[in-house]
Amino acid sequence: MPVARPELSDSRVIAHVDMDCFYVQVEQRKQQSLRGQPTAVVQYNSWQGGGLIAVSYEARKFGVKRSMRGDEAKQVCPEIHLVQVPVARGKADLNTYRNAGSEVVSILSRRGRCERASIDEVYLDLTIAAEAMLADNPPECLETISEEVVKSHVLGLEEVGSDARENVRHWFTRSDASRCDKLLACGAFIVAELRLQVLEETEFTCSAGIAHNKMLAKLASGMNKPAQQTVVPFSSISKLLRTLPIKKMKQLGGKLGTSLQIDLGVNTVGDLLQFSEEKLQEYYGVNTGSWLWNTARGINGEEVKERLLPNSHGSGKTFPGPRALKTVASVEKWLNELCEELSERLQSDLEQNKRIAHTLTLHAHAYKSNDGDSFRKFPSKSCPLRYGTSKIKEDALSLFQAGLREYLGLFNVKISGNQNNGWSITGLSVSASKIVAIPSGTRSIMNYFHNQEESFPQVKLPSEQLIQDAPLLSPSEDSLESGGHLTLQSIEPWIACREGNEETKYSMPLDRQEEDKDMCKEKLPEKVTSICSSPDAEVYRGWEKDQTESSGDYLTVKIRDSLESERGKRKSNKEKGMSTISRYFRSQLSGSLLKAEHASTSKLSESSSLSACQSELPQENSPARGESSVDANLCSQIKLKRPAWSCDIDEIDQDVLNELPKQIQEEIQAWLRSQKRPNTVKRDLGITRYFSPAKDK
DNA sequence: GTCACTGGATAC
DNA sequence: TGTATCCAG
Incomplete structure (x- = not known):
């Protein structure tokens, strides 16, 4: 459901850039003889010639439409060239298009904030660039205007005079235009440049809409295709929307739009104007109602x-x-085929973008033929998510079996072999989500995730390298006597250590109530799940089945005994004067984050204080907690993933601050100054930035 | 029950 | 937080 978001500023410059029949262009670039020919890309499907997923403009002239079958297209346009989507592992493989989309994005992101909206569309916030242009180099002062700009369509302008081009040129160079229009004009210049760059560097054409918000930009980008751009001045909005069929509006192409038509008799966006916001809220709820009300007026505050x-x-x-x-x-x-593709893409993402996915999800569609009236969703x-193709396969199958049992209403029944009780699976998908960037300077971690599994033994990874690769600036480095494991924390909130068969988890009691609801967990291995291993060190991530004392994701690093002497050296170096810091960060982070986890939605910051946090700490510094079996200096833990933690600033120990690196000290001091006013609001400490996964780029 | 596949967003 | 549902192209 759309959500209401009022316009924050009415002079943003937003562009929506849409590639023209993108898959076709990608194929035409690969096979130049297809250029200018009626062409369509079909998805492998021997049935009736396959389904069309992209159609060239030449073919559209013949009436070829997307979602025709290949055979149908041939009838309408006998000379059409049908190109098949690449197939890998028995299924369509869209990687070439994804990669081509990335090429485009890397160009379009040069001039402002860029949101990749799909494989072939982006939104750009060009406000700052447009303001700069208006200040330094306004269109009215330009001697020549590029052809691409003059070819723009400016809504509300074209029907005014006979010479459209001249009208457009005039509109762009008017000195008496409103500031809003001037900004849009600058935006159109910038977009024209970008589109030309895309063409030069990728051979792809695209179309664009330039407006004050995403909704209108999106609407406009589709109005003049291919290879053109459309500007939406303020003055044109009401007229544009008055006659726009309701279904053309983004988000209204589906059930909501149908409901508006049938239940309210609304056929154009303008028809919505007759309803009060309250009335719309009555029908569709507060959020959707307000969104509709705003939409009718061309108001949309959604950010890029x-x-x-x-x-x-x-x-x-x-x-x-x-x-x-x-x-x-x-x-x-x-499932194995799908998992292989997914795993491959995860590896690419890791290598290219240094990102790690944390959740594996399985979706399926099913129906029951015999016992079939009870329509149940799978x-x-x-x-x-555990990295490694075979791990992903294994887990995906477990998820499927759990889902199937539930679908069939057969709990605790093992489904084995080839039996079938009338169920059929008509769709399967596996997906990886919760993808986070790992900080730079973690090459060793990259190596860990890369090529684990079967091939891993060849990737020699002495843990010494792990240590050396620790980020230098991170203050948290100091909090770990054993150095470099720190890099791991940005991946996972939890670090524990293990030696021999002894494992020490510095885990917190979490008192989760609804454990038993989680059927999925029952399927997983007893304890931790290894994500990789090497002759010298092992890294685990997973959860524990036994939830009596602890729970949740954690990461375990194990370093084998052969490195004992190395560790000794490091230890003594690290220990000089660092204990306070160690304790500080450990207690701070683990304590507050524990609370954060507990009370993700409740107001943590108002109540928490350092002392309160400390009272909940695991006593990892005292020998009381079974520490004897483990080399304490090898092990440490900090929860860092969640960026928000807080403390009472009055309780921050100055000595602790003094031990921090200069740069961080300064940042904290600055923050403290800003917080020392009456009515102190406790919120994130600036230094959390150093702990958080690199935001990247 | 048949548009295939992929991905974002929202709500509970 | 996980899951269901909707939507888009």
């Missing part, structure tokens, strides 16, 4: 998010009709 990379990766396939899967064995086979299931 800085995002060049996807938030998740998925791999899926449908098995329509007779191809539905009816045995666990066949499901497993396809439940999605997820679990922590």
Whole structure:
């Protein structure tokens, strides 16, 4: 459901850039003879010639439409060239298009905040660049205006006179225009430049809309295609929306739009104007109601998010009709294919973007043929993601089996072999989400995740390297006597240590209530799950089945005995004068984060204080807590992933601060100064930035 | 029940 | 937080 968001500023400059029949262009670049030809890209499907997923503009002239079948397209346009989507592992493989999309994004992101909205679309916030241009080099002062700019469409202008080009040129160079219009004009200049750069560097054409918000920019980008751009001045908005069919508006193409038509008799966006906000809220709820009310007026405050990379990766396939899967064995086979693709993409993401995914989810569509009237949805299931293709396969299958049991209402029944009780799977997909960047300077961690599994033994990773690769600036380095494991914390909130068969987890009691609800966990291995290992060190991540005392994701580093002497050296270096800091960070972070975890939605910051935090600490510094069996200097833990933690600033020990690196000291001091006013609001300490996963780029 | 596949967003 | 649902192209 859309959410209401009032416009914060009415003079933003937002662009939506949309690649023209992108998949076709990608294929045409690969095969130049296709240029200018009626062409369509079909998804592998022997049935009726495959489904069209992109159609060139030449083919559109013949009436070829997306979601026609290949055979149908041939009838309408016999000379059409049908290009197949690459197939890998028995399914469509969109990687070439994804990569081509990345090429484009890397160009479009040069001039302002860039949000990759899909494989072939981006939003740009060009406000700052446009303001700069207006200040330094306004269009009215330009001697020449590029052809691409003059070819722009300016809504509300074209029908005014006979010479459209001249009108546009005049609109761009008017000195008496409003500031808003001038900013839009600058935005259009910038977008024209960007589009030309895209063409030069990638051979792809694109279309764009330039407006004051995302909604209007998106609307405009589709109005003049291909290879053109459209500007939406303020003055044109009401007229534009008055006659716009309601279904054309983004988010209203589906059920909500249908409901507006049927239930309220609303056929154009303008028709919405007759309803009060309250009335719309009555029908559709507070959020959607307000969103509709604003939408009718061209108001949309949605921000352009800085995002060049996807938030998740998925791999899926449908098995329509007779191809539905009816045995666990066949499901497993396809699941394996999907997992292989997913794993490959996760590895690429790790190598190229240094990001790690944390959650694996399985979705399936199913129906029951015999006992079939009880329509039940196949439940999605997820679990922590373990890197490595075979681990992903294993976990995906477990998730499927858990889902299937639930779907069939057969709890605690093992589903084995080839039996089938009438169920059929018509769709399967696996996806990886909660992807976070790991900080720079963690090459060793990269190595760990990369090529683990079978090939891992070849990747020699002495833990000495692990230590050396620790980020130098991080103050948290000092809090770990054993040095470099620190890099791991940005990946996982939890570090524990293990030696021989002894494992010490510095875990917190969490008192989770709804453990038993989580069926998925029961499926997982007893304890931790290894994500990688090497001759010298092992890293684990996972959770524990036994929740009596602790729970949650944690990461374990084990360094083998052969490194004992190395560690000794390090230890003595680190120990000089660092104990206070160690204790400080440990207690601070683990304590406050524990609370944060407990009370993710409740107001943690108001109540927490350093002493309160400390009272909840695990006593890892006292020998009382079974520490004897473990080399304490090898082990340490800090929860760092969650950036928000807080403390009472009056209780911060100055001595502790003094031990920090200069740069961080200064930052904290500055923050403290800003907080020392009456009515202190406790909130994030500035230094958390150093702990958080690198925001990247 | 058949548009395939992928991904974002929201709500509970 | 995990899961369901909707939406877009």
